[in-house]
Structure formats: structure tokens, C-alpha cells
Amino acid sequence: MYTMFLLSVGERIAPGLHDLDAAGRRRVAAIVERAVAARPPRVRRQLSAFLHLLRWLPAARYGRPFDRLRGAQQDAVLRWFHDSPLAPFRHGFWGVKTLIFMGYYGRPEAAAEIGYRPARAGAPPFHAR
Amino acid sequence: MRDKQVDIAIIGSGAGGGTVAKALSPLCRDGVSVAVLESGPRLKEEEYTGRELEMAERLYFDGGGVLTRDRSVTLAFGHAYGGSTVVYTGTSLPLRESTLRKWNVRGLDFDDLQRRSRKYFAENHVHLLPDECINDNNRLFAGACRTLGYRVEQFPVNVDGCRGSGLCNLGCPNGAKMGTHRVQLPQAERNGVTVVTNCAVDRIDPAARTVRATVRREAIGHPPAWEPGEYRVRARAVIVAAGAVNSPAILLRSGLAGDLKALGRYFTCHPALILVGQHDHPITNFSGHPKSYYSDHFAESEGFLLETCMYFPFVTAKSLAGFGDEPRALMSAMDRLQMILVLALDAALPGNRVTVNGRGEPVVDYRLSEPVRASLVKAMRASARIFFASGARRVHAPAGRTFFVEAGDSDRLDDLIPLEGFKAGKVSVSSAHLMGGCRMGDGPAASVTDAWGGVHGVPWLFVADASLFPGSAEINPYITIMALADRVAERVRGRLPELPQ
Ligand SMILES: Cc1cc2nc3c(=O)[nH]c(=O)nc-3n(C[C@H](O)[C@H](O)[C@H](O)COP(=O)(O)OP(=O)(O)OC[C@H]3O[C@@H](n4cnc5c(N)ncnc54)[C@H](O)[C@@H]3O)c2cc1C
Numbered sequence: 001m002y003t004m005f006l007l008s009v010g011e012r013i014a015p016g017l018h019d020l021d022a023a024g025r026r027r028v029a030a031i032v033e034r035a036v037a038a039r040p041p042r043v044r045r046q047l048s049a050f051l052h053l054l055r056w057l058p059a060a061r062y063g064r065p066f067d068r069l070r071g072a073q074q075d076a077v078l079r080w081f082h083d084s085p086l087a088p089f090r091h092g093f094w095g096v097k098t099l100i101f102m103g104y105y106g107r108p109e110a111a112a113e114i115g116y117r118p119a120r121a122g123a124p125p126f127h128a129r
Numbered sequence: 130m131r132d133k134q135v136d137i138a139i140i141g142s143g144a145g146g147g148t149v150a151k152a153l154s155p156l157c158r159d160g161v162s163v164a165v166l167e168s169g170p171r172l173k174e175e176e177y178t179g180r181e182l183e184m185a186e187r188l189y190f191d192g193g194g195v196l197t198r199d200r201s202v203t204l205a206f207g208h209a210y211g212g213s214t215v216v217y218t219g220t221s222l223p224l225r226e227s228t229l230r231k232w233n234v235r236g237l238d239f240d241d242l243q244r245r246s247r248k249y250f251a252e253n254h255v256h257l258l259p260d261e262c263i264n265d266n267n268r269l270f271a272g273a274c275r276t277l278g279y280r281v282e283q284f285p286v287n288v289d290g291c292r293g294s295g296l297c298n299l300g301c302p303n304g305a306k307m308g309t310h311r312v313q314l315p316q317a318e319r320n321g322v323t324v325v326t327n328c329a330v331d332r333i334d335p336a337a338r339t340v341r342a343t344v345r346r347e348a349i350g351h352p353p354a355w356e357p358g359e360y361r362v363r364a365r366a367v368i369v370a371a372g373a374v375n376s377p378a379i380l381l382r383s384g385l386a387g388d389l390k391a392l393g394r395y396f397t398c399h400p401a402l403i404l405v406g407q408h409d410h411p412i413t414n415f416s417g418h419p420k421s422y423y424s425d426h427f428a429e430s431e432g433f434l435l436e437t438c439m440y441f442p443f444v445t446a447k448s449l450a451g452f453g454d455e456p457r458a459l460m461s462a463m464d465r466l467q468m469i470l471v472l473a474l475d476a477a478l479p480g481n482r483v484t485v486n487g488r489g490e491p492v493v494d495y496r497l498s499e500p501v502r503a504s505l506v507k508a509m510r511a512s513a514r515i516f517f518a519s520g521a522r523r524v525h526a527p528a529g530r531t532f533f534v535e536a537g538d539s540d541r542l543d544d545l546i547p548l549e550g551f552k553a554g555k556v557s558v559s560s561a562h563l564m565g566g567c568r569m570g571d572g573p574a575a576s577v578t579d580a581w582g583g584v585h586g587v588p589w590l591f592v593a594d595a596s597l598f599p600g601s602a603e604i605n606p607y608i609t610i611m612a613l614a615d616r617v618a619e620r621v622r623g624r625l626p627e628l629p630q
Contacts, residue, residue, distance in 0.1 A: 013452040031182065038192065040490075078452060083555055090554030091200040098194075098447050105442040105460065106182040115464035116415055116442055120179045120302045122292025123416035125261040 002051045003029050008067050010100035012074050017104055028103035035102055050092035130359045135162040138340050138364035140330045142167040143212020144610040145594030146370030147309025150317040152618030157321030166342050168329035170350030171210035177302040181441040184299035188216050197495040201553040202400055205561045206372055210326050211310025217607060218297045218420045219306045220284040221255040224602060224609045232599045234569045236580030245612035253287035253307040264417030266467050267437045271422045273518035279426040286418060293417040295439060327353040333383040338589060339363045365628040366621050370594040377483040377566035377596055378491035388586055389577050393484055395477040395568050397601035398560035400501055402471045403440055403448035406516025406524040411464040414439050432504040438470035448557045450527035459525060467516055471508035473501045477600040483566045502551045510542045527556040562606050567596035582617035589628050593617035
């Protein structure tokens with residue numbers, strides 16, 4: 001239900017998300033949705049409450065919800081949550097960040113993009129090369 | 130509900146359960162029936178794909194993302210035929226005598242543990258990898274430690290035919306890692322033990338001496354040995370080896386907490402950080418065995434170990450404190466990253482414990498104590514020194530004032546990586562060494578089992594896994610778990626004739 005909002009937050013967390021085509025974004029969304037669906041109902045409720053907070057808390061300072069802020073303002077909000085004096089806010093942000101990283105770096109094609117190319121069949125001894 | 134009857138039921142097939150199954154399997158020749166009830170799947174060879182998320186989902190509880198109640202620590206533990214040994218890295222070290230002295234368990238002596246550890250070193254083909262198999266990530270660590278005067282040792286590892294695909298923690302796709310799924314369980318099965326996979330044990334009914342379990346059909350893996358459905362398994366002896374989270378949970382669900390005040394308590398987990406340094410040029414890191422060296426230089430003085438490691442993209446990204454362009458820049462250089470795993474040697478405290486919630490699911494309460502946080506920050510500084518001495522251009526320290534610490538600032542590490550920079554949630558802490566919860570000791574007031582894994586006051590019930598540890602192992606634990614499980618098997622063998630049908 002919150003996937004669209006989560007992905008818009010995700011563009012600030014993993015900026016590479018912004019450059020993905022529609023199919024790439026769908027793959028990220030599918031990974032995130034699958035991971036959320038596998039969590040117990042209690043955790044899903046916590047995530048949805050945190051996303052609600054993340055969307056609306058900025059209105060108190062900026063007069064607008066998160067998704068209508070400029071990029072730099074969004075970053076300031078996220079930085080505040082990331083380093084918040086309140087542990088539940090830090091943990092909430094960590095959860096969101098983890099989901100985004102899972103969606104973005106968990107795509108099998110991401111590996112090659114970032115120079116990670118392990119060979120299932122293995123590697124020859126290093127000094128024999 | 131179907132009924133089954135066996136002589137010995139073993140719950141879990143990991144380092145503990147697999148060992149005890151093999152050690153007891155010669156009894157099958159004399160007509161003793163042994164069943165291992167394992168909740169995880171038994172994968173087919175082609176199902177080891179090496180793909181990060183797919184394998185995490187197949188082989189770990191909750192895909193490797195079990196969180197402690199306060200969400201400060203992610204606990205990774207295996208869920209498969211072979212348990213966590215399917216995903217472990219295979220580094221093999223015996224318990225130190227000094228640790229055993231701290232454990233202070235009457236009846237558990239060092240020579241006995243050493244002898245049994247040596248047996249499993251041989252059985253699991255533990256050896257040092259030859260120099261030509263050591264990649265740059267490991268070589269740089271060892272060289273830098275020597276330059277800095279830090280004690281450094283090569284890890285003995287238990288591989289046979291390792292091809293250096295570097296995917297140990299996703300299950301070796303080449304079958305080279307000598308976990309219980311490769312060595313002990315197949316041997317046990319050859320001797321007549323039945324291993325029932327996809328079989329989750331809910332509880333033990335102490336009055337009836339039965340185990341309640343459910344066998345599921347799964348889309349992956351070999352079909353289980355028993356038909357899907359609910360089972361009541363009657364046994365003469367029951368051995369719980371479901372790991373440090375699930376063994377206490379099973380005993381708690383079985384209503385054993387009343388007499389055993391320590392049940393679930395004194396959980397330790399070697400809280401860990403994955404740290405990265407970035408080089409200017411590619412290094413060999415993701416190919417080759419990931420973990421060839423460790424340093425215990427700071428173990429006594431500062432309470433942490435340093436080990437080489439190399440993780441996969443998502444796990445690496447998750448361990449970075451920050452978001453946006455800086456993590457992106459670091460992550461886009463995976464072939465230039467050097468990695469160190471830091472393990473804090475945490476004290477066993479009664480408040481760190483496993484309980485079960487209203488639905489019977491395990492919940493782990495674990496507080497990152499002040500000494501552990503201090504150790505982890507000091508370990509970040511020591512690791513940064515190692516990265517810089519290896520030639521890294523910049524380093525990410527999760528408690529750092531800035532995302533990157535540049536090589537030019539390497540003389541200001543104490544200032545740039547302050548103690549107060551460590552905030553739970555901001556710094557990603559994980560654990561793969563789960564210990565305690567059914568600790569050995571003298572009596573039911575302060576422990577759950579005796580020095581041979583026998584549950585106090587219940588002569589037919591035993592524990593044989595990492596939950597036996599009275600305190601942290603202070604070193605990678607699997608060999609010690611096997612050595613302890615070997616003792617439990619010996620005790621069960623001796624007591625079985627006295628136990629009624
Ligand atoms: C990624 C990773 C890397 C590691 N690397 C190393 C290393 O290099 N060296 C080292 O010494 N140690 C390492 N370890 C730790 C080591 O693997 C564990 O300490 C050890 O395997 C624990 O043994 P155990 O028998 O207690 O539990 P496990 O091996 O986890 O086995 C428990 C088994 O019980 C099953 N189970 C749980 N609940 C139930 C239930 N209700 N019913 C039926 N079955 C159940 C589980 O599915 C599992 O198969 C690593 C661990 C991980 C996760």
C-alpha cells in the first residue's frame with residue numbers, strides 16, 4: 001500500500017533508483033513488497049506507522065508532507081531520523097533504509113553494475129594467473 | 130495427528146544436532162531407531178544458486194533478518210538440513226583454556242574438550258589454505274596487522290575442493306564446505322538414522338515424553354522423509370539441538386520454565402560490525418575463501434576480535450551508516466573494497482534472554498551494553514588503521530563524524546570516530562554466533578543442564594547445541610559445539626538402557 005511512497009523515499013536513500021527504467025523499478029518494488037509480506041503483521045503495522053510519520057512529520061516544520069519537499073529538504077528530514085536522539089526513530093529509518101537497499105542491491109543485475117562478479121564455478125588460484 | 134515411535138528424537142540438524150546424530154548412529158545397527166526432526170529444507174544441488182536474496186530466503190530463518198526486540202541487532206542463523214553449518218564460513222578454532230576457565234562448569238575439562246575438538250578437525254578436513262588461494266582482501270589484512278604490530282593468525286578452514294567462489298554464506302554451490310550436511314548427516318543416514326526435513330517441532334510434552342511436530346510440503350528441496358501432516362513422536366530420549374534461539378523457545382513452550390530459572394537467559398552473540406575500506410584500484414576480494422585471517426590482539430585488552438570477511442551487495446549496503454550519494458559511491462566500488470568483521474566479546478548477562486510471545490514465537494531481548502559499544506568503537510578505529518596500513522584511500526566507520534574518513538586524516542582517528550557516534554539503529558549491528566539460553570552448570574537455580582547436556586531433573590531430555598554455552602565462546606564457536614554435542618551423545622548412549630520404552 002505504501003510502496004509508491006517508499007520508493008520515492010528510496011530515491012534519496014539509494015539515488016541509483018532514480019535512474020532505473022520502469023522495469024527496474026518494478027523489480028525493486030517486487031523485492032520490497034515480498035520482503036514486507038513475509039514479515040509478521042506486527043512488523044508490517046510498525047512499518048506503515050513509521051512511513052506515515054515520515055510523510056507527515058515534516059509538515060510541522062515545512063508546511064508540506066515529505067513527498068512535496070525539495071530534495072535537499074527531504075535529505076535533511078532523513079538525516080534527522082537517521083541520527084535522531086530517539087532510538088525508535090533511528091530504528092524506523094534503519095528499517096526503511098534496509099528495505100530500499102534490499103530492493104536496489106538485491107536485484108541480481110545490480111551486482112554486475114557495482115563490480116561484484118563472483119563466479120559460482122569458482123576462481124583459479126590467485127598466483128597461478 | 131499421526132503417531133510415531135522412536136528410541137531417540139533429535140531436534141535440529143546443525144552443528145550440534147548433526148554431530149549427535151552421527152555419534153549415535155552406530156546404535157542403529159543394534160536396532161535403536163534415531164530420527165532427526167529438522168524444520169529447514171534439504172536443498173538439491175542446483176538450488177544453490179549463489180544469488181543473495183534467493184539463498185538468504187532459502188537457508189536462513191526470516192531470510193537472515195531476525196531482529197532482537199529493541200531492533201538493535203540482526204541475528205543470522207540457518208534453517209536447513211545442516212543448520213547454520215550450511216551457511217557458515219567454516220573457520221575452525223578450538224575453545225581457549227582461558228575461556229573454559231571463565232565458563233567454570235564443573236565436570237567439563239579442557240583436555241576432554243580438546244580431544245573431541247581434534248576429532249572434528251580431522252573429520253571435517255580442517256587445514257590451512259595454501260598461500261596461492263589467499264586473495265588480496267585477506268593478504269592485505271595480514272600484512273597490515275604485521276606492520277602495525279597486531280598479532281595475526283591464519284584461520285584453519287574446513288573445506289575440501291574449495292574453488293574459491295566466495296559464496297560460503299549463501300551455501301557453497303560446489304559442495305566444498307564440510308558442514309554437517311556434507312559430513313555427519315550423510316554418515317548418520319548411511320548408518321540408519323532418519324532425517325525428516327521440513328519438520329518443525331512445536332513442543333515436547335514432558336508427561337507423555339512425546340514431541341509435537343508438523344511436516345510441511347515445500348516448493349524447494351527434496352521431499353521430506355515423512356508425509357506432510359501433524360505428528361506426535363514418542364521417544365525414549367529427546368535431544369534438543371535447535372540452536373540458541375529455538376532450543377530455549379522449544380523448552381519454554383514445553384512448560385519447563387517453572388523449574389529452570391535460567392532457561393532462555395544468559396544469551397550472548399558476539400555483536401558484529403562489517404567494516405569497509407576503499408582502495409583506488411581493484412583487489413581480489415569476492416573470489417577466494419572470504420575468511421583466511423583473524424587477529425585476537427585486542428581480545429583481552431579491549432574485548433574484540435578482528436576477522437577478514439567479504440559480503441554480498443545487500444548485506445554490505447545494509448551495514449553502512451548513511452544514505453544517498455556517499456554509500457552509492459562506496460557500493461559502486463565493490464571490486465575495490467577491503468572488509469573486516471569485528472566481533473565484540475560480550476558478557477553473559479541474565480537480562481539478555483530468549484522468551485516466547487503469546488503465539489509461542491521466540492523473542493530475543495538483547496541490550497548492547499556500554500562495554501560492548503566501547504569495544505565496537507575501538508574496533509572501528511583499529512580496523513581503520515589496518516585499512517590505511519593496507520593502502521586504502523578512505524574508510525567508512527559507522528560511528529564516524531563523517532561518512533568517509535580519508536587516508537590523510539588517519540592520525541586523528543580517535544577524534545573522527547568518537548564513542549558517542551555509536552547509536553543503536555544508526556550503526557548496523559549483526560550477529561551470526563548465537564550462544565546460551567540453556568547454559569550448562571551445577572543445578573537448576575542457575576543453569577539448565579549439567580556438564581553433559583542433561584536437563585536438570587529430566588533424565589530423558591538433553592540439549593546439544595550452542596545454547597549450552599554458559600558464556601560467550603570468545604572465538605568462532607562451531608568446533609566447540611561439535612565437541613560438546615559429542616559429549617552429549619556419549620551420555621545418551623550410556624543412559625539409554627535405563628530409559629523406559
Ligand atoms: C553466516 C554465518 C557464518 C558463520 N561462520 C562461522 C565460522 O566460520 N566458524 C564458526 O565456528 N562458526 C560460524 N558460524 C556459527 C555456527 O554456524 C553456529 O554457531 C553453529 O552452526 C550453531 O550450531 P547449533 O547446532 O547451535 O545451531 P544451528 O547450526 O543453527 O542448527 C539448528 C538447527 O535447528 C533447526 N531448528 C530450529 N528450530 C527448530 C524446530 N522448532 N524444529 C525443528 N528444527 C528446528 C534449524 O533449522 C537448524 O537447522 C557462522 C554462522 C553463520 C550464520
